[in-house]
Amino acid sequence: MNFIPVKLKEPKSSFNYFEDNQVLTAEQLNKVVQYFDYQERITRARLIGVGIMCGLHIVFERNAITVTKGVGVTSDGDMIVLEQDKTFISARILNDQKANYAPFQKLKDANGELRIWELTGAESPDDNESTPLGSFFDNRSRRPQDYVILAYLSQHLHDTDQCSSDECENKGLVHVSDLKFLALTKADYDLINDESACCGDAYFSLPEVSIPRVLLNERDNIFSYADFQAAYRKQIEVGGAALKEPLTFAVASARTLSACMMESGVIKNNPRLSTGFSTAVLTDRAGASVDLHAQLMNKVTSFTASNTILGIQYMYDCIKEVADAYYEYKEKLFELCHGCCYDAAAFPKHIALGLLVEDATVTPCKYRDCFIESPILNHKDDQLREAVMLFMRLLQMVQTFDIRTGARIPVRITPSKGIAGDLSTRAIPYYYNAASLFTNWNPQKTFRRREKTNLGYDADQYSNIDFIREPLKFNIDEHEFFRIEGHIGKTYDEAFRAINQLRQQFDIPFEITAVQLQRERRTIIPPKIRKKNWYDLLLEREKFGWTHRLDHVKDYSDRVVTTLPTADELTRPEFRKMYNTAKFQDPVQAKTNVETKKAEIQNNLTATKTMLAAFKPTADNEQPAPDFVSTHQQLTNISSSLSKSAKLLTETSLLSPVSTIGVLDHPYIIDWIGSIIVNTENKIKDGYVFSNFLKQNPSMMHNAGVCRGGTFVLVYDVQNGQRIIVGDFYLPYVAKEDLVDTEIDPVKVPVKPYLPIDVGLVKDFVKVPFLNEDILGIKERFDIFMKDEFTGVKGKLDGIGNMVNEVNKDVINVREGVAKNMETMANSYQKTFGTMTESYNSFLGNVVKFGDKGGTVAGGVDGLLGLNADSFANLTPDRINLVREKLKEITTRLR
Structure with a gap:
C-alpha cells in the first residue's frame, strides 16, 4: 500500500512528449498525469486560495450531527466538495492504516489507536464498532463543546492486482479518495494545526482600549500651572497604563506581519526588519523586540516629573493619538488572511469545519479554516503593506514625540480634517518628527505617491508644494478644523498678536480670547470690555458740573479779598472799638485768615480740577481712585472758615459760592458712577479667570486648535510677572464678549439738598463807605x-x-x-x-x-x-x- 505525499511539495516541472509508434512506459504516462495534476493544484492553492470557500457548516443536535453542503480547498490543492447536506448519528475510532495521514500520527494513544472519531451515518446500521452520538456524549469526559469537526480526504493507492500461484490480472494501482468527517478534541486539534503567520487571529487578540477624559470644572480649584498640570497628569498616567497591553500585542502582531511578508516574498527573508529611521528593531523572531510601551512611559515620566515643563496638554494629545493610531492599525488586521506561498503541508488533506458547539468567545477562524485568498484578490497585499505602515507610524509617533517651545518656534495655523475622522486624514502635529513620519502618516496617499500632500506644521521639511507649505493661501473649504501650534511658552502679547495677525491676514473663521489661571484681577487682560455708554456720559456731566461750581468758588474767593478793609481802615479807633472785645476776633487776624484760606482754596481747587480732568475710572488702575468725597469735605471746611472770617469784614448776599459748596452732590455721584464702572469691569475680569470661564462655558474642549466658527481660548499663567501661555482650549461657538452679568447692584445714591448758589448773590461786593x-x-x-x-x-x-x-x-x-x-x-x-x-x-x-x-x-x-x-x-x-x-x-x- 502506497501513501499519498503532499503533492505540492514535489513540483512536477516536465513531462514526456509522445511520438508515433513509441513504446510508452508507466513512468512516462504517469508524468503527464502528475504534471497536469500539479498545475491544477497550484492554480487552486496559489492563484485562488485555500480553506472553506462556502458552506460546510455544522448543525448539532443531541443525537445527530449535520454538515451542510459546501466547497473547500486544502492547502495541497485538493477539492473537498459536499453536494448534499449529510447527517451523522454515530461515531467510531478512525482507522487510517491505509492512508496513514502524517498529521494524525501525532494523535495516537499508548495502544497505537488514534484519538480521532469517524462520524458515521444511517448507511452503516450493522456497524458494531460505532456508538450512537447520544451515548457517545453521555460520557462525562466527552462534552460536545470540546470537539472540533474535520472534513478529511483519505487518499491512498490501492493495489487491484489479484494474483494466484499461476497468474496475475495485472490491473495496476488505483488512486482512492474517501471523504470522511471526523471529530477530535480542541486540545488534539491544536497539536495538528499549523497556524499560518498570514492568517491568524491577530485582530481578535488585540485588546480594546479607551483613554479617559480630562474632566475640568470650576470646583477643581485650578489657579496655577501646577494645578493645571495635576489635572492632566492623572489621566495621562492612567491612559499610558491602559496602553500597555494593546502596545505589547501590537508589537507581537508586527512580528507576525513581518514573518508573513517574508513568507509571501514581500521582503527579503531576513529575521530582522529595521524601522528605517533609527537603530531600533521592529521585530525579531527570537523574541527580542521593541518595548513600545516602555518608550511611551519614559516620555510620560519626563513630563509628569516636573511642574515647570510646559505642554502637558500635548502629552495627553499624544496618548490619545497613540490610541487612535493603534485602532487604525488593528482595523487593518481584520480579515487579513492571504497567502502568496501558503505552506502546502498546513492542512494538505483535511479542512477544519469549526467547533461542534459554537462558542462566541472564540475567534471565528481559530477552529475553522477560513478561506485564505490569493493576495492579488481584493488587494490583500496592499492591506498587508498598509498594516505594516500603520504600525511603523505608531512606532515613530512614540519615539519622535517632542515638544518645542520658545521664541524661535513660529506660531502657525494648519488646516486639518475634523477630530472625528481618522488620524491619517488629519494634519501632522508639530510635536512629531514629520520628516520621517510623513511617508507612513497616510498609507493610502503613499500608495498613490502623494505622501508629500500631507498637511502639517513642518510641511516645509518634506514638501515643495505651495498649497502644502502655505495652505492658508489656498482653498480651505474642505477643512473644518484648524490646528494652532507654536504658542506654548510664549508671552500672552506675543501669542495673541501672532495668532490674531494670522487670523485677520487669511480671514480664518474663528474668534480668539484668553483666560488666566490665577484669580488676581490686576494681571487679567480681557480682550474686550464693553461698558454702557451712558456711564461715561453721566460721569462727564457730573465732572463738568463740579468743575463749573469750582470756577465759581475761585471767582468768589478772588473777589472777596478785594472787598476786605485796608490796613488804614483796620487801624481806625471806631473799627477797633467793636472788635476789641471778647465777642469778636482781631480784625487784622480775620483779614489774614481770609487771605490764607483763599490761598488754600486756590491750591485745593487746582488739585481737584486736575484730578477731575485725569479721572477715568477703570479696574486696570494700579493706584487707588481719588477720594473726591474727602476732597470735597476738605474744600468745604476751608471755604467755611473763609466765609466766617469774610462776613466780619464784608457785606454779601445770604448765599455765596463758598457757603453753598458743602451741599453739592457732584463728588458723591462721581464716586458712585466710578464705582459702577470699576465693579462692572471687575465682574467682567472675574469672568476671564479660568475656573469662572469654565463655569460659563462647560463645553470647552482641547484638541490643539479650533473648529470652524468656534473660539480659540488661550490659557496663561503669571510667572515672574509675565503672562506665559501654558495651554489652550476651544469652544464650538463664538464666546460672548460680556461673559458675566453686568447689571448694577441696587445702590441708594447719596443725594444732597440742592440749592442754586447764585440765588440772592450780589455780584458786586459793596465795601462799607465809612466806618465810624x-x-x-x-x-x-x-x-x-x-x-x-x-x-x-x-x-x-x-x-x-x-x-x-x-x-x-x-x-x-x-x-x-x-x-x-x-x-x-x-x-x-x-x-x-x-x-x-x-x-x-x-x-x-x-x-x-x-x-x-x-x-x-x-x-x-x-x-x-x-x-x-x-x-x-x-x-x-x-x-x-x-x-x-x-x-x-x-x-x-x-x-
Whole structure:
C-alpha cells in the first residue's frame, strides 16, 4: 500500500512528449498525469486560495450531527466538495492504516489507536464498532463543546492486482479518495494545526482600549500651572497604563506581519526588519523586540516629573493619538488572511469545519479554516503593506514625540480634517518628527505617491508644494478644523498678536480670547470690555458740573479779598472799638485768615480740577481712585472758615459760592458712577479667570486648535510677572464678549439738598463807605432792638399759651353744662309729651259721636282715629267750637 505525499511539495516541472509508434512506459504516462495534476493544484492553492470557500457548516443536535453542503480547498490543492447536506448519528475510532495521514500520527494513544472519531451515518446500521452520538456524549469526559469537526480526504493507492500461484490480472494501482468527517478534541486539534503567520487571529487578540477624559470644572480649584498640570497628569498616567497591553500585542502582531511578508516574498527573508529611521528593531523572531510601551512611559515620566515643563496638554494629545493610531492599525488586521506561498503541508488533506458547539468567545477562524485568498484578490497585499505602515507610524509617533517651545518656534495655523475622522486624514502635529513620519502618516496617499500632500506644521521639511507649505493661501473649504501650534511658552502679547495677525491676514473663521489661571484681577487682560455708554456720559456731566461750581468758588474767593478793609481802615479807633472785645476776633487776624484760606482754596481747587480732568475710572488702575468725597469735605471746611472770617469784614448776599459748596452732590455721584464702572469691569475680569470661564462655558474642549466658527481660548499663567501661555482650549461657538452679568447692584445714591448758589448773590461786593461811631451805634442799637423784640415776642407767646390754657378750661366747663342741659331737656320733653297725650285724650273724650245716638269717642286717641269724614261733617257748631278750644289748649301746652 502506497501513501499519498503532499503533492505540492514535489513540483512536477516536465513531462514526456509522445511520438508515433513509441513504446510508452508507466513512468512516462504517469508524468503527464502528475504534471497536469500539479498545475491544477497550484492554480487552486496559489492563484485562488485555500480553506472553506462556502458552506460546510455544522448543525448539532443531541443525537445527530449535520454538515451542510459546501466547497473547500486544502492547502495541497485538493477539492473537498459536499453536494448534499449529510447527517451523522454515530461515531467510531478512525482507522487510517491505509492512508496513514502524517498529521494524525501525532494523535495516537499508548495502544497505537488514534484519538480521532469517524462520524458515521444511517448507511452503516450493522456497524458494531460505532456508538450512537447520544451515548457517545453521555460520557462525562466527552462534552460536545470540546470537539472540533474535520472534513478529511483519505487518499491512498490501492493495489487491484489479484494474483494466484499461476497468474496475475495485472490491473495496476488505483488512486482512492474517501471523504470522511471526523471529530477530535480542541486540545488534539491544536497539536495538528499549523497556524499560518498570514492568517491568524491577530485582530481578535488585540485588546480594546479607551483613554479617559480630562474632566475640568470650576470646583477643581485650578489657579496655577501646577494645578493645571495635576489635572492632566492623572489621566495621562492612567491612559499610558491602559496602553500597555494593546502596545505589547501590537508589537507581537508586527512580528507576525513581518514573518508573513517574508513568507509571501514581500521582503527579503531576513529575521530582522529595521524601522528605517533609527537603530531600533521592529521585530525579531527570537523574541527580542521593541518595548513600545516602555518608550511611551519614559516620555510620560519626563513630563509628569516636573511642574515647570510646559505642554502637558500635548502629552495627553499624544496618548490619545497613540490610541487612535493603534485602532487604525488593528482595523487593518481584520480579515487579513492571504497567502502568496501558503505552506502546502498546513492542512494538505483535511479542512477544519469549526467547533461542534459554537462558542462566541472564540475567534471565528481559530477552529475553522477560513478561506485564505490569493493576495492579488481584493488587494490583500496592499492591506498587508498598509498594516505594516500603520504600525511603523505608531512606532515613530512614540519615539519622535517632542515638544518645542520658545521664541524661535513660529506660531502657525494648519488646516486639518475634523477630530472625528481618522488620524491619517488629519494634519501632522508639530510635536512629531514629520520628516520621517510623513511617508507612513497616510498609507493610502503613499500608495498613490502623494505622501508629500500631507498637511502639517513642518510641511516645509518634506514638501515643495505651495498649497502644502502655505495652505492658508489656498482653498480651505474642505477643512473644518484648524490646528494652532507654536504658542506654548510664549508671552500672552506675543501669542495673541501672532495668532490674531494670522487670523485677520487669511480671514480664518474663528474668534480668539484668553483666560488666566490665577484669580488676581490686576494681571487679567480681557480682550474686550464693553461698558454702557451712558456711564461715561453721566460721569462727564457730573465732572463738568463740579468743575463749573469750582470756577465759581475761585471767582468768589478772588473777589472777596478785594472787598476786605485796608490796613488804614483796620487801624481806625471806631473799627477797633467793636472788635476789641471778647465777642469778636482781631480784625487784622480775620483779614489774614481770609487771605490764607483763599490761598488754600486756590491750591485745593487746582488739585481737584486736575484730578477731575485725569479721572477715568477703570479696574486696570494700579493706584487707588481719588477720594473726591474727602476732597470735597476738605474744600468745604476751608471755604467755611473763609466765609466766617469774610462776613466780619464784608457785606454779601445770604448765599455765596463758598457757603453753598458743602451741599453739592457732584463728588458723591462721581464716586458712585466710578464705582459702577470699576465693579462692572471687575465682574467682567472675574469672568476671564479660568475656573469662572469654565463655569460659563462647560463645553470647552482641547484638541490643539479650533473648529470652524468656534473660539480659540488661550490659557496663561503669571510667572515672574509675565503672562506665559501654558495651554489652550476651544469652544464650538463664538464666546460672548460680556461673559458675566453686568447689571448694577441696587445702590441708594447719596443725594444732597440742592440749592442754586447764585440765588440772592450780589455780584458786586459793596465795601462799607465809612466806618465810624454812628455805624457802630446803629449796629449796637440794632442788636439791642433785636434783643428787645425777641423778649417781647417771647412774652407774647407765653401769654398766648396762658390764654390757650384758659380756653381749654372753658371748653371743659361748657362740655359739662351742655351735658346737664341735654339731660334736663330730655326730661322736659318727656313730661310735656305725657301732658299732651292726657289733654288730647280728654278732648277726644268730650267729642260727641254724631248719629242717631250721641256719645263720646271710645278709646281716646284710638277712638279719634276711628272717626270718618261723615262724622266730622255732622258736628254741630257748638261742638266744633269746643274742639277748637281744646286744640288751642293742647298747642299752648306744647309751646
